[in-house]
Amino acid sequence: MKIKMPNPCVGIASVLMVFLVLCLTLFGLLSLSSARSDWGLTRKNRESVLNCYAADARAQQVLRQIDGKLRQAGPAGNARLPELFDGRTVENVKLSVGSSREISFTVPAGRFQQLEVSVRPGSSGRGYRVTRYRFAASAAWDGDDRRLNVWQGESSREGRAQP
């Protein structure tokens, strides 16, 4: 009796096709995931940029108000800085006058940043000089309050004291 042997090529094409489709699916999903992550980051960056420039525009308006008040007060205004500015609100921004006789204020720029500005009025009582104009974190890092689950080493697992 003649036994017909199966064609050895049958099945290889299916296996190759499955492998190819799996690889292509994996690469496709990875590239889509990467592109979407990039897009998310770009959107966050966009929000951050818009917030920064909005805060900057507001700070410029506050500077204009400060300049106007200093000009109105004249040379005598330099001696009355706390009275003129300390605790006053301009453009919804609270001003303060420190011991260094600088007028300071902060403008929020988004959830995590704020624009810190300080100006020093001129000695003649007219105009000002900007001494600080920077973006800073609006809240201090509170990581110290959180308990982090980190590996303490073999010795601590066994209950021995760390060297």
Add this chain to the structure above:
Amino acid sequence: MKRHSGISPFFLEMVFVLLFLSLSCAVLLRLFSAARTTAERSAKLNAAMVLAQSAAEKVQSAQTPAEVALLFRSDRHGRKGGSDLYTAFCDADGNPAARGAAFRVEKAVRASPAAPGTMLEAKITVFSGDETLFALSTKKYCPDRESSP
């Protein structure tokens, strides 16, 4: 008597494989296309933001309203709605390019008297063709030079 159909199993398998492969490729092509579109959109917005911020910083660096014209002297100048309109064309890398390049950056700058100085207000818009990619507004207060210390 057993009759063979004439179609070998290998041929039958190849037909199914090609059919499935073509269907899978159609789906995967859409996947790759979506990834490419998202990546391009992201790259365009990033480039637009860089161009807009660069223009905004130029406005911020102006000490007087007259300096704005000097800072944007290489741009095409016009008037629109009471503002000075400066238009520049940039290629995909942000370098200055001829008209019809990848990006068009429009800077509408208005200088309004804000006693005792002048307030510069700039609206910067970056276009790709007719599509608006990014718009940014900025202000710069220029105190009167005589009142500055």
